[in-house]
Amino acid sequence: MAAPPSAYKDRHFLAVIGDEDSCTGLLLAGIGHVTQPPDAQKNFLVVDDKTETSTIEQAFDNFTQKRKDIAILLINQHIAEKIRSRVDTYTEAFPAVLEIPSKDHPYDPEKDSVLRRVRRLFGE
Amino acid sequence: MSGAGDREAVFPTRQSLGLMKTKLKGAETGHSLLKRKSEALTKRFREITRRIDEAKRKMGRVMQIAAFSLAEVTYAVGGDIGYQIQESAKQARFRIRTKQENVSGVFLPQFESYTTEGNNDFGLTGLGKGGQQVQRCRETYARAVETLVELASLQTAFVILDEVIKVVNRRVNAIEHVIIPRTENTIKYINSELDELDREEFYRLKKVKNNKQRDNEAKEQAAASKRRGSDKENTADDPGATDILGEQEDQDVIF
Numbered sequence: 001m002a003a004p005p006s007a008y009k010d011r012h013f014l015a016v017i018g019d020e021d022s023c024t025g026l027l028l029a030g031i032g033h034v035t036q037p038p039d040a041q042k043n044f045l046v047v048d049d050k051t052e053t054s055t056i057e058q059a060f061d062n063f064t065q066k067r068k069d070i071a072i073l074l075i076n077q078h079i080a081e082k083i084r085s086r087v088d089t090y091t092e093a094f095p096a097v098l099e100i101p102s103k104d105h106p107y108d109p110e111k112d113s114v115l116r117r118v119r120r121l122f123g124e
Numbered sequence: 125m126s127g128a129g130d131r132e133a134v135f136p137t138r139q140s141l142g143l144m145k146t147k148l149k150g151a152e153t154g155h156s157l158l159k160r161k162s163e164a165l166t167k168r169f170r171e172i173t174r175r176i177d178e179a180k181r182k183m184g185r186v187m188q189i190a191a192f193s194l195a196e197v198t199y200a201v202g203g204d205i206g207y208q209i210q211e212s213a214k215q216a217r218f219r220i221r222t223k224q225e226n227v228s229g230v231f232l233p234q235f236e237s238y239t240t241e242g243n244n245d246f247g248l249t250g251l252g253k254g255g256q257q258v259q260r261c262r263e264t265y266a267r268a269v270e271t272l273v274e275l276a277s278l279q280t281a282f283v284i285l286d287e288v289i290k291v292v293n294r295r296v297n298a299i300e301h302v303i304i305p306r307t308e309n310t311i312k313y314i315n316s317e318l319d320e321l322d323r324e325e326f327y328r329l330k331k332v333k334n335n336k337q338r339d340n341e342a343k344e345q346a347a348a349s350k351r352r353g354s355d356k357e358n359t360a361d362d363p364g365a366t367d368i369l370g371e372q373e374d375q376d377v378i379f
Binding site: 028 | 177272
């Protein structure tokens with residue numbers, strides 16, 4: 001049934017997995033947060049061509065499962081495409097995973113995991 | 125509905141019949157309530173899916189504008205500011221608050237964005253040149269993030285509602301196709317057993333009555349025949365008991 005309030009009460013931040021431009025823009029908006037040292041953790045991951053898929057997966061798992069203070073995870077669609085199986089199997093309500101377009105990759109509704117679920121539910 | 129197959133293991137008594145009837149009534153009430161709940165949720169669900177579709181498209185446009193304004197910044201500043209910004213991000217200014225909305229007993233969380241005042245990690249960004257563009261870009265991205273937050277709450281509501289609707293529909297179907305037929309079967313079974321008992325009882329009473337009647341008749345007959353027998357004796361004796369004061373002359377008494 002519905003999630004208990006404890007599941008989302010302490011979730012205050014957004015997290016980003018994106019290319020440099022998306023991250024820069026979103027950080028400019030003021031979503032960047034670094035936890036207190038000693039274990040300083042950023043809530044964003046900048047992905048470029050050289051970033052390993054395993055790093056992205058690790059960050060995805062970290063943001064979705066380990067950290068309890070993230071309410072929304074934004075991920076660039078072309079990066080979500082790299083870890084598509086992870087994103088598709090992720091069905092939790094918290095944090096919400098949102099696929100966003102990037103500058104170089106226009107948004108394609110056909111690839112979005114949630115929109116595909118919407119389509120499937122309505123039998124299209 | 126299978127005939128005698130699926131029923132609950134109860135003894136066919138009047139008490140359990142009453143229990144089963146209450147249960148059936150409860151199941152029917154519950155069924156109609158759950159059905160209505162499911163309909164309300166589905167209505168809400170459809171509305172949300174429609175809004176998600178719209179919001180996703182809107183997001184595409186908004187992000188495009190935001191990306192363009194970032195390109196403006198890069199042009200105006202005359203270099204890449206990405207590294208500087210990533211390093212100077214310390215405290216989130218833009219944060220999320222969660223509220224709850226109650227839709228027919230289901231709590232849907234709603235994200236709400238708010239900005240904390242007073243801390244600004246990027247005070248010096250674009251100090252040299254392009255400060256105006258940086259400012260504009262921040263505003264554009266802040267608006268974009270607001271759209272994203274809105275979309276995220278829709279999406280969370282979608283995920284939760286999807287799950288809840290599945291659960292509710294499963295319950296509705298379970299009540300409709302399992303519990304109600306089974307209870308009806310049980311009631312039918314108890315009724316038939318009770319009827320059977322009734323018939324048996326009736327037959328038994330009839331038999332007892334017949335037996336009693338027969339016995340009574342036999343007794344009466346016996347009594348009647350006995351009476352008749354004694355009557356005969358009486359009639360045989362009777363001539364001796366004539367009227368002594370009658371016309372008959374008394375015989376002479378000889379001493």
